[in-house]
Every structure is written in C-alpha cells, then in structure tokens.
Amino acid sequence: MTATVDAPQASAPSSADPTVRQRWRRWRTTIGVLATGLVVIAVAVILRPSGHGGDLDPRSYDATGTHALAALLGERGVRVDTETTVAAATATAAGTLVVVNPGRLDDSSLAELAGTPADLVVVGAGPAELEGLGLGVRTAGEIVGPMTVDPGCGLPAARTAGSIIIGAGAGESTGAFAYRTPPGGMGCYPAAGGHAVVSFARDGRQITLVGDGAPLTNDKLATAGDAALALGLLDAHPDVVWLVPALIAPASGARHASLTSLLPSRLKWAFLQLVIAVVVIALWRGRRFGRLTPERLPVVVRQAETVVGRARLYRRARSLDRAADALRAGARDRTARRLGLGNAYPPDALVDAVSARPRPGRGRSAREVAALLYGPTPADDRELVSLAQELATLEREVRAS
Numbered sequence: 001m002t003a004t005v006d007a008p009q010a011s012a013p014s015s016a017d018p019t020v021r022q023r024w025r026r027w028r029t030t031i032g033v034l035a036t037g038l039v040v041i042a043v044a045v046i047l048r049p050s051g052h053g054g055d056l057d058p059r060s061y062d063a064t065g066t067h068a069l070a071a072l073l074g075e076r077g078v079r080v081d082t083e084t085t086v087a088a089a090t091a092t093a094a095g096t097l098v099v100v101n102p103g104r105l106d107d108s109s110l111a112e113l114a115g116t117p118a119d120l121v122v123v124g125a126g127p128a129e130l131e132g133l134g135l136g137v138r139t140a141g142e143i144v145g146p147m148t149v150d151p152g153c154g155l156p157a158a159r160t161a162g163s164i165i166i167g168a169g170a171g172e173s174t175g176a177f178a179y180r181t182p183p184g185g186m187g188c189y190p191a192a193g194g195h196a197v198v199s200f201a202r203d204g205r206q207i208t209l210v211g212d213g214a215p216l217t218n219d220k221l222a223t224a225g226d227a228a229l230a231l232g233l234l235d236a237h238p239d240v241v242w243l244v245p246a247l248i249a250p251a252s253g254a255r256h257a258s259l260t261s262l263l264p265s266r267l268k269w270a271f272l273q274l275v276i277a278v279v280v281i282a283l284w285r286g287r288r289f290g291r292l293t294p295e296r297l298p299v300v301v302r303q304a305e306t307v308v309g310r311a312r313l314y315r316r317a318r319s320l321d322r323a324a325d326a327l328r329a330g331a332r333d334r335t336a337r338r339l340g341l342g343n344a345y346p347p348d349a350l351v352d353a354v355s356a357r358p359r360p361g362r363g364r365s366a367r368e369v370a371a372l373l374y375g376p377t378p379a380d381d382r383e384l385v386s387l388a389q390e391l392a393t394l395e396r397e398v399r400a401s
Contacts, residue, residue, distance in 0.1 A: 103126065122207075141193050197209070215229060
C-alpha cells in the first residue's frame with residue numbers, strides 16, 4: 001500500500017547567504033559616510049566662484065545680469081570691460097566708469113572712485129554709499145514699486161527713452177532709491193519726493209546716479225524704454241569699464257583669495273581627518289565581497305549546548321511548528337541516508353521504504369509513518385515531547401532492521 005504525502009516545502013535560504021536587510025545593515029555606515037562626502041563636494045562645487053558673474057554683471061546671462069546690455073553696446077561700437085577691483089577699474093577707466101552693487105565697497109574705495117577723471121555712473125547707491133562717495137547728493141526716499149514713470153526732464157537719454165519701470169528691484173538690491181537733485185544738476189523720473197535718475201557735472205566730467213538697476217538687467221531691458229535709457233546713459237564714450245565688486249574683496253596689494261585660503265586651518269585638518277576616516281571605513285567594510293565563506297570558529301561549542309540553546313529559543317517564542325519541523329527534518333534525513341535514498345528523496349519513497357521495514361511485534365503502516373514524518377503541528381509541549389520520542393523510536397527500528 002502506497003500513501004500519498006504532500007511534498008515538503010522548499011528549504012529556506014542558507015544562513016550563509018545574506019539577506020537584503022543584512023546587506024543594508026552591513027553597508028549602511030559606509031554608504032552614509034560616502035553620501036556625506038558627496039554632499040560636501042557638491043556644496044563646495046556650488047559655492048565655488050563662477051566665471052559667469054552675478055547681479056548686474058555683463059558676464060551674466062541670468063535674469064539679473066546685464067549681458068544683453070553689454071551686447072547692445074558692443075553693436076554700437078562701445079567696448080565693455082568688466083573689472084572686479086577698484087584699483088583695476090580706476091587704472092583702466094578712460095571714458096565711462098559704471099559702478100554696480102556699491103554696497104560691497106568700503107568708504108576708502110568709494111572715495112577713490114569719486115576721484116576718477118572718467119564719467120561716473122553709479123547704480124543703486126544708498127545713503128551710506130552716497131556719503132562715502134562725497135558727491136554732495138542725498139537720498140529723498142525709497143521707491144516702492146514697480147511703477148511706470150515718465151521722464152519729466154530734458155536729459156537727452158531720458159527724452160529718447162520715454163517712460164520706464166522703476167522699483168522692480170535687481171538682484172541683491174534692497175530697493176530703488178530716489179535722489180535729491182544737486183544745484184546745477186538734472187533730475188529725471190520723479191518718485192518718492194526725488195528722482196530715480198540724477199545727472200550733474202563735476203570737475204569736467206559727468207556723474208549720473210541711477211537709483212534702480214532693474215532697467216539695466218536682462219529680464220527688464222526690453223520693457224518700456226529701459227533699453228533706450230541704458231544705451232543713452234552709457235554710449236557717450238567708446239570705452240566703458242564696468243566695476244562689479246566681489247562679495248569678498250581681496251586685501252590691498254594681495255592676490256585673489258581662493259576658497260580654501262579663506263577656511264580656518266583647523267577646518268582643513270578636520271576635513272583631512274574626515275577623508276582618512278572615510279578611506280579607512282571603506283577598506284574595513286569592503287574587505288569581503290560576494291558570498292560569505294565558512295571560517296573556523298575561534299571556540300568549540302558542544303553540540304548538546306547548541307541543541308539546548310535552540311530548544312530554549314523555540315520554547316520562549318512558542319514556536320511549536322518550527323521545533324516539530326526541525327525534529328522531523330532531522331529524522332527524515334538520517335533515516336533516508338540509512339536506507340540509501342540519498343539527499344534528494346521523494347516523500348512517498350521514504351514513507352514506503354520505512355513502512356516496508358519489519359518491526360518487532362508488528363510493522364508500521366504507511367499512514368502511520370506519513371503522519372509521524374509529515375504530520376500536523378503538535379498542539380502543546382506534551383505532544384511535541386511525544387513526537388520526539390516516537391521519532392527516536394522510529395530511527396532505532398530502522399537501524400535495527
């Protein structure tokens with residue numbers, strides 16, 4: 001009589017094969033350190049000074065840059081040279097000197113600019129910058145916009161341009177300023193109790209104050225008469241020197257400072273230690289690749305201690321199913337080897353081979369053997385102990401036969 005027994009479930013992956021969670025726990029420290037290093041490198045690259053310039057810079061193609069205005073001036077035969085230091089700007093300025101972002105300059109630099117023999121155009125100068133220039137001009141107020149304003153003056157560039165939009169702001173500017181017109185000067189585009197553009201002669205040169213740099217930018221140049229006003233103010237001479245002060249001005253007579261030279265020495269050493277730590281951790285955690293290989297244990301653990309320890313874990317977790325499966329799997333494997341069935345044996349073949357063995361007194365039926373080797377999970381600890389005893393008896397019977 002042959003009993004039909006369900007095939008056993010596929011064996012679980014070997015404990016030597018690491019799972020995805022185990023791999024993540026093993027590599028998460030290394031991945032975190034490498035990710036931090038990449039973030040530091042990315043931030044350093046982003047903060048590195050760029051050659052494309054910034055706000056109101058003729059080299060910048062951004063919305064707040066002035067590359068479009070420089071291109072229009074070039075089409076009119078006006079050469080625009082960009083400088084970042086006051087010394088270089090005053091040394092090369094012969095026609096028109098344009099100063100943007102004057103808030104980045106100190107009083108001595110502003111006084112040096114005020115003494116240049118070239119025509120001077122200052123964009124976005126606030127009260128502190130006007131005091132540093134010493135031109136005798138004061139602010140009338142801050143323009144809140146944007147607003148469209150008519151020229152209201154006889155300045156040729158303003159009459160040609162017509163109305164413009166002011167108060168839109170440009171880049172890092174805190175606002176648009178209106179100025180009081182000095183004696184003998186001319187104020188255009190009235191707003192906030194003063195004028196957004198003031199022009200006057202001083203010591204044989206023309207000085208123009210533009211309270212808002214927005215009409216000069218790439219984004220606003222095509223709006224209203226902004227382009228005509230900018231060209232009219234800057235094309236009086238064939239050469240224009242455009243001063244864009246750096247955010248961090250180099251010391252007088254010193255070379256341009258790099259980003260690393262501005263860092264404290266302690267921070268440099270800390271960064272070097274971080275790099276060394278990353279390399280050491282990468283070598284330590286990456287010493288083994290691929291599947292795990294068995295190694296000799298540093299200590300010898302008795303088999304009985306392992307069995308008792310695993311049994312206690314099963315008992316604590318109330319894992320009767322796993323304990324029963326372990327007992328049955330061990331008994332099946334040992335019995336199959338004893339009967340010469342090898343490692344890959346069908347359940348039916350094992351049950352038939354065991355039931356065919358003679359037993360003292362009477363033989364075991366195929367149903368009894370199947371229930372013993374592939375039966376249900378015991379309901380409690382007593383049934384589990386009984387199962388272990390029956391399996392041990394079955395193994396003794398097979399050996400005896």
